[in-house]
Amino acid sequence: MIQTDVSGLHQGSAMLDAPGADALTDRPAGFPAVDIRIALFSVENGALRVALVRHGSGYGLPRGVPRATVNLDAEARRILRDDTGHIDQYVEQLYTLGVDSERTWTVVISYLALVAPDGPGIDAGGCEWRLVAEPPLTEADQMVLDYALLRLRAKIGYTTIAFRLLPPMFTLRELQDAYEAILGHPVDKRNFRRRVAAAAPIEATGERRRDGSHRPAELYRYHGDRSTETYLTPPWAADAERG
Amino acid sequence: MIQTDVSGLHQGSAMLDAPGADALTDRPAGFPAVDIRIALFSVENGALRVALVRHGSGYGLPRGVPRATVNLDAEARRILRDDTGHIDQYVEQLYTLGVDSERTWTVVISYLALVAPDGPGIDAGGCEWRLVAEPPLTEADQMVLDYALLRLRAKIGYTTIAFRLLPPMFTLRELQDAYEAILGHPVDKRNFRRRVAAAAPIEATGERRRDGSHRPAELYRYHGDRSTETYLTPPWAADAERG
DNA sequence: GCAAAAGTGTTTGACATACACCCATGT
DNA sequence: ACATGGGTGTATGTCAAACACTTTTGC
Numbered sequence: 179m180i181q182t183d184v185s186g187l188h189q190g191s192a193m194l195d196a197p198g199a200d201a202l203t204d205r206p207a208g209f210p211a212v213d214i215r216i217a218l219f220s221v222e223n224g225a226l227r228v229a230l231v232r233h234g235s236g237y238g239l240p241r242g243v244p245r246a247t248v249n250l251d252a253e254a255r256r257i258l259r260d261d262t263g264h265i266d267q268y269v270e271q272l273y274t275l276g277v278d279s280e281r282t283w284t285v286v287i288s289y290l291a292l293v294a295p296d297g298p299g300i301d302a303g304g305c306e307w308r309l310v311a312e313p314p315l316t317e318a319d320q321m322v323l324d325y326a327l328l329r330l331r332a333k334i335g336y337t338t339i340a341f342r343l344l345p346p347m348f349t350l351r352e353l354q355d356a357y358e359a360i361l362g363h364p365v366d367k368r369n370f371r372r373r374v375a376a377a378a379p380i381e382a383t384g385e386r387r388r389d390g391s392h393r394p395a396e397l398y399r400y401h402g403d404r405s406t407e408t409y410l411t412p413p414w415a416a417d418a419e420r421g
Numbered sequence: 422m423i424q425t426d427v428s429g430l431h432q433g434s435a436m437l438d439a440p441g442a443d444a445l446t447d448r449p450a451g452f453p454a455v456d457i458r459i460a461l462f463s464v465e466n467g468a469l470r471v472a473l474v475r476h477g478s479g480y481g482l483p484r485g486v487p488r489a490t491v492n493l494d495a496e497a498r499r500i501l502r503d504d505t506g507h508i509d510q511y512v513e514q515l516y517t518l519g520v521d522s523e524r525t526w527t528v529v530i531s532y533l534a535l536v537a538p539d540g541p542g543i544d545a546g547g548c549e550w551r552l553v554a555e556p557p558l559t560e561a562d563q564m565v566l567d568y569a570l571l572r573l574r575a576k577i578g579y580t581t582i583a584f585r586l587l588p589p590m591f592t593l594r595e596l597q598d599a600y601e602a603i604l605g606h607p608v609d610k611r612n613f614r615r616r617v618a619a620a621a622p623i624e625a626t627g628e629r630r631r632d633g634s635h636r637p638a639e640l641y642r643y644h645g646d647r648s649t650e651t652y653l654t655p656p657w658a659a660d661a662e663r664g
Numbered sequence: 665g666c667a668a669a670a671g672t673g674t675t676t677g678a679c680a681t682a683c684a685c686c687c688a689t690g691t
Numbered sequence: 692a693c694a695t696g697g698g699t700g701t702a703t704g705t706c707a708a709a710c711a712c713t714t715t716t717g718c
Contacts, residue, residue: 246526248519391717392669634690
């Protein structure tokens with residue numbers, strides 16, 4: 179099994195160019211503006227989507243200015259709630275980059291967040307859900323999105339964060355759909371179920387869901403500790419990482 | 422193989438408490454002080470050490486204020502060079518945390534860095550090399566150090582960053598010593614060599630090194646692409662991660 | 665009875681682990 | 692000749708991958 183370095187972005191090769199680098203000198207060293215920027219994902223019937231919010235003329239990732247606290251993760255959650263109306267099921271800091279935008283030097287702390295689809299559509303707050311391939315974004319937003327996707331694809335392979343994308347009760351097919359949407363390729367049903375059963379704390383509820391002219395699916399519940407996202411299934415991710 | 426989530430620190434449970442949280446309100450939101458803090462490691466004959474520099478009364482991790490640039494990694498390198506006199510062989514951003522120190526809200530961007538031992542001692546600049554267990558540090562420095570160690574231990578298992586701790590020519594025993602120093606437990610010599618040979622781009626130089634009353638060791642050179650740190654040897658790391 | 669998705673086992677290959685002896689040198 | 696670290700191969704088990712058919716329901 180070969181894995182490429184998921185943290186490759188840190189190496190600087192993918193860093194933003196500084197088109198107006200002279201403007202950067204305007205602000206005193208050590209006191210840049212700081213903002214938090216979040217790639218919020220959800221899976222809506224088999225498709226992975228990112229949340230975008232209106233920013234002046236166009237759309238961009240949800241973002242905001244942190245208040246003076248020691249807990250940046252909590253600030254990310256607050257900003258997400260204020261900006262999109264969604265309550266995250268999972269938040270993880272990604273990395274921090276310098277950005278030169280509108281003549282201001284800004285330090286952007288980027289986050290990955292996940293929500294389960296809530297209710298009929300997943301359009302609660304004032305945000306749009308776009309397919310991850312689609313949107314033309316600013317350079318910085320695009321970087322954050324790309325890296326968030328990379329991390330999500332890698333991490334779904336060895337943690338249980340995928341359950342954060344599903345409602346409390348779900349079918350194994352829905353879980354598999356989430357994996358396939360994120361990885362971008364199909365996975366084997368039998369191997370998938372075996373591994374999930376072995377590695378993730380899920381239990382069959384006994385209830386079934388009928389939704390077509392076919393055998394109904396068993397509903398499962400996830401019983402994982404929220405703080406210890408545990409190991410799950412590396413090997414499928416390898417394909418996605420190689421790409 | 423079970424792996425725990427190496428990024429667990431992001432989940433907030435290990436975040437700093439805010440003992441003087443009222444002081445945080447002094448500074449306007451979005452314009453905290455920003456500083457870069459670096460856990461710089463080296464292996465000195467079989468022992469893993471961290472670089473500390475003098476900060477007023479005591480010692481702490483190398484740190485500094487970034488200049489207004491888009492490339493924070495480059496700033497980390499510069500600060501490291503200025504503060505310790507060492508030129509890093511490897512730098513990787515870890516995570517960013519809020520710190521309340523000396524009545525100032527500071528956003529600390531933390532880094533992991535590695536250097537090869539240079540020359541007879543590894544004491545070039547104005548820094549001290551301490552064993553990783555030893556030093557009493559500030560809460561923030563300790564967090565950065567702990568997390569850097571966690572990442573280093575995990576990452577040494579599936580990348581080739583260990584070569585960044587060695588001089589250009591090295592024996593396989595030296596490489597193994599570096600692994601054992603970082604992981605904190607011995608590894609099997611034959612399995613180690615097999616895996617290194619299979620997974621890492623190294624070549625025997627044909628030269629030998631005589632250093633005792635025993636058979637001389639073959640010297641090897643590492644031929645890896647600096648930007649693509651490739652896969653190497655997961656399984657030993659699992660032990661360290663479980664701890 | 666047929667279409668449509670749910671559910672279920674076995675075989676095979678790859679790879680990690682454990683483990684013990686001979687080799688080259690200096691004294 | 693002996694002490695010291697350098698260097699090498701095999702046997703075993705675990706685990707992921709590939710793969711096809713039966714079951715239950717709605718129409």
